[in-house]
Amino acid sequence: MKYIYTVVALSSVLGSSVVMASAECPVYPKSEWMKEADARAKIEAEGYRIKVFKISDNCYELYGHDKAGQKVEIYYDVKTLAIVKEDD
DSSP states (O other): OHHHHHHHHHHHHHHHHHHTOOOOOOOOOGGGSOOHHHHHHHHHHTTOEEEEEEEETTEEEEEEEOTTSOEEEEEEETTTOOEEEEEO
């Protein structure tokens, strides 16, 4: 019975770490953010195909494909468009 409790507790801890997968981007006033349309255009010019582009915790978040057709999840700094975090 102790084994079951251990498995449940461990899965709760591991499950919560998966939910917190977002990036930590610097916070800027909205007036300093790159315009969303300009950000999308710049990213597409680099060869990315955007499926979803959204704002997530002070980051621009992209779900799509790179030049090679591989799925990507990328978090960008909203002011500089520097990559803050990239997941394949």
